[in-house]
Each structure stands twice: as structure tokens, then as C-alpha cells.
Amino acid sequence: MKIKKLVVTTVIGTMMLGGFTASPIGFPSAKVQAAAPAYVAPEKVDIGWVVGDLVDSAGNRFENARKSIYFSPPKAEKGTLIIDIKKKEFRWMENYRHPSTMESLPFHLHDEPYLTDGRGDDAKRAYTRKDTDFLNRESAENFTIRETFFIDSNQVEKDRKYYLGGPGTTSESSFYYEAYFYPGVDLTPMSKAERIKYVERTKNGKEIPTSNVSHIGRVLIKSKDMFLYNKDGKAHGKLKQYEGLRVYEVQDDRYQVGGGYYVKKTKDTLFYVGHVYSEGKNMDVYDANGGLFKKFKPRENVRVYSTENGRYQVGAGYYVSPDFHISFDR
Incomplete structure (x- = not known):
């Protein structure tokens, strides 16, 4: 596999990625029920970015103008790659969280960097089956899109890099996410409930390593x-x-x-559950009656003690309403 002009950076664990306007939401594929496979402990996944050239519709090339995110399991082997995506600044996430939205999104794994060097949405995919689960839909800050990909033997990449394509995958500012790789097993035929139980399960009473576990x-x-x-x-x-x-x-x-x-x-x-702050403009804090209490400057942190009625509760009845410029960190 040849990749042109790529600048590679690698990190381990949680990253942020960002986006563009969301694509139309499709319909879920039919699920095939099967007995759950024996439990396999997840392996650490390296997460990183490559930078390549952007080629527009007229054929003009812009050097190092497009980013693409990849996931790299420790070994080149078949198995299930699970990616949990949470909102950072991606404003369309609330549309996905709406109860009427079907649990199916146009995220895919590719064997080469996504949308770089002239490649488009139809670039070769590096998985056999996928499924999508929406988790914690009732919570604005905890809503998670879980993408589950089964990589079969004939799709294993020797360099162990699998590139995520879809809404929000060409920038580093829209989502937090975590990734897990389960070697040798296919978790896509499971029901949503079975997969949640499988992922949360512990082995021999030991927790999943803390590098792969989000604090609450x-x-x-x-x-x-x-x-x-x-x-x-x-x-x-x-x-x-x-x-x-x-x-x-x-x-x-x-x-x-x-x-x-x-x-x-x-x-x-x-x-407390975390901090809330704004990017680029002031953050409004309201009192219990909905009146404006105070404006906080960009990047000023306010503690969040809970979330109720789709709001960040910041103490004594005061709250912050979610918006595209409002960010939440645990």
C-alpha cells in the first residue's frame, strides 16, 4: 500500500476528532442472532493521525491539507474493532441523539487514509460486517455512538492501520473516543444488549486496564x-x-x-461529573427560573454536578444549556 506525503503522529488511548456536516441517516441492516462467543479480553489500540494531500473536484492538489484518523491493534489478525465516539464540539451529535433517529450511521473503516490524495467516500473498506449502537441517549454529555467492525482474515492490514471515514473524521476537535480490539471473535451478530454486556464484562475479576476506561x-x-x-x-x-x-x-x-x-x-x-466551558464566545449561566445569571468568558471552567432535563446543572439550581460552542470535559 502506497501513501503519499503522509505525516504520522501516534497516541494511545482517548483522542478527539472533528467533523463536517452530517450525512443523511440510513436504515439499520437486518441483524443475524448467534450465540455469544467466549469472552476475549480487549487489546490496547493505538490511535493516531496522518496528514495527506487534499485534491478538489477540479483536480487541484493542496499539500498536507487533509487529516485522517487511524486505529492500530497490536497484531495483524482478524477480530472485532469497537470504537466509542462521544461529542466534543460536533454540533450535529444532538440530531443523532434524538429518539426518532435510527441507529445507523455512515461510518466505515478503510485500508488507506480517508479523503486524502484524491480518495473519496467509495474507497476500499477494510471490514466484513459492521453494526451501530446508540448508548446513553438520555444524556447530552454521555451519549455515545458505538461502531463495531469485524475484520476478517482477508482484510487484515499488514501495517495494522485502519482508517475511520464518515461525519467528523477529518478534524481533531469534534469528538472524544475510545477503541478496543477483540482478537479472533466476531461481535457484530450480537444484539445490542448482548454486546453491551460483553464489552462491560470483566475477566477473572480484573478490570479492563485504566488506559481504556473512562472516569465517571x-x-x-x-x-x-x-x-x-x-x-x-x-x-x-x-x-x-x-x-x-x-x-x-x-x-x-x-x-x-x-x-x-x-x-x-x-x-x-x-x-462532580466534570467541567463545562465555551469555545470562541461567552457561556451563559441561567438561574432556576430561566433568567440569565452570568456570562463566563471563553475557556472559563464551571463545575457540573449532574445533568437533568438536557441541561448541565452547575449548583444551587443554576444551569448551562448545551449548544454548539459549549464543551464538556470529565
């Missing part, structure tokens, strides 16, 4: 006398006041903050 929020340390504890219940170290630690699980008396370490629940801890 943060805990704010309000006191100077709070400690971090290890899995044996021993104090590991003192925490900084006003520090915000990532939380992976909330339990009865503690917040799990990764690696077996935890913070005790006390009056000096406060859980």
Missing part, C-alpha cells in the same frame, strides 16, 4: 487533612486542598480513583 467524574478535596488510601486501607499520602481527582467508581463509603487507590467519603469531599 471527579472528587474535590476541600480540606488540608484528607488522605489517599491503597487497596489494603493504608494511608498512601496526603492530598492537596482543592485538588480534583478522577473517579472511576463510586462506592458506599469511598471514591475509587484508579490503581486500587481510593478517597474516603466525608464532609470534606465533593463529587
Whole structure:
């Protein structure tokens, strides 16, 4: 496979990608039910970008003007690649979240960089079957599009790079996403419920590595006398006041903050789900009656404690409404 003028960058884990106007939404393909395969632990997927030339309809070439995102499993083998996509700045995501939208989107895997060097939407695809699941539809910030691709033996790429094509895949600013590769198994025939259960399953009581697990929020340390504890219940170290630690699980008396370490629940801890801020223009915060309370400057963070009625609840009844310039980070 020959790729012209590509500048490659690689990262591992969660990335952001961005987009253009969404394509029309189609209809879901018929599902073939089959017995669930034996559980296989997911493997780490490298995620990166290549930069290639953009060729317009008149044949004009613009050097290094088009980006394309790729996914690279650790081995060149058949299996299922799952990509979870969440909104960053992609304004059409709310259209997909609408209850009337069918769970089918024009995302595809290709064996060469998408829309670079004159290639179009009809470029060769690098999968046998795919399926799409919409997850957490009731939540603006947690809504996830899960794309599941089965890569058969005759589609395995020697360089282990599979390029995602579709709405929002030629920029780095519209989505967060995570990727998992399940070697040797085909998860596309499963029902949505079966696939969710399979992906969330643990093996031998061990969690999926934290590099592939999204945190669910943060805990704010309000006191100077709070400690971090290890899995044996021993104090590991003192925490900084006003520090915000990532939380992976909330339990009865503690917040799990990764690696077996935890913070005790006390009056000096406060859980919140993330931050909300704006890009390029001011962010409006409203009171409980819908009146304008305050305008925050671009990139000013405000803590979000929950989401209700499609709004970011920022404390004491105040809220921020989702919009194309509003971004949420955990």
C-alpha cells in the first residue's frame, strides 16, 4: 500500500476528532442472532493521525491539507474493532441523539487514509460486517455512538492501520473516543444488549486496564487533612486542598480513583461529573427560573454536578444549556 506525503503522529488511548456536516441517516441492516462467543479480553489500540494531500473536484492538489484518523491493534489478525465516539464540539451529535433517529450511521473503516490524495467516500473498506449502537441517549454529555467492525482474515492490514471515514473524521476537535480490539471473535451478530454486556464484562475479576476506561467524574478535596488510601486501607499520602481527582467508581463509603487507590467519603469531599466551558464566545449561566445569571468568558471552567432535563446543572439550581460552542470535559 502506497501513501503519499503522509505525516504520522501516534497516541494511545482517548483522542478527539472533528467533523463536517452530517450525512443523511440510513436504515439499520437486518441483524443475524448467534450465540455469544467466549469472552476475549480487549487489546490496547493505538490511535493516531496522518496528514495527506487534499485534491478538489477540479483536480487541484493542496499539500498536507487533509487529516485522517487511524486505529492500530497490536497484531495483524482478524477480530472485532469497537470504537466509542462521544461529542466534543460536533454540533450535529444532538440530531443523532434524538429518539426518532435510527441507529445507523455512515461510518466505515478503510485500508488507506480517508479523503486524502484524491480518495473519496467509495474507497476500499477494510471490514466484513459492521453494526451501530446508540448508548446513553438520555444524556447530552454521555451519549455515545458505538461502531463495531469485524475484520476478517482477508482484510487484515499488514501495517495494522485502519482508517475511520464518515461525519467528523477529518478534524481533531469534534469528538472524544475510545477503541478496543477483540482478537479472533466476531461481535457484530450480537444484539445490542448482548454486546453491551460483553464489552462491560470483566475477566477473572480484573478490570479492563485504566488506559481504556473512562472516569465517571471527579472528587474535590476541600480540606488540608484528607488522605489517599491503597487497596489494603493504608494511608498512601496526603492530598492537596482543592485538588480534583478522577473517579472511576463510586462506592458506599469511598471514591475509587484508579490503581486500587481510593478517597474516603466525608464532609470534606465533593463529587462532580466534570467541567463545562465555551469555545470562541461567552457561556451563559441561567438561574432556576430561566433568567440569565452570568456570562463566563471563553475557556472559563464551571463545575457540573449532574445533568437533568438536557441541561448541565452547575449548583444551587443554576444551569448551562448545551449548544454548539459549549464543551464538556470529565
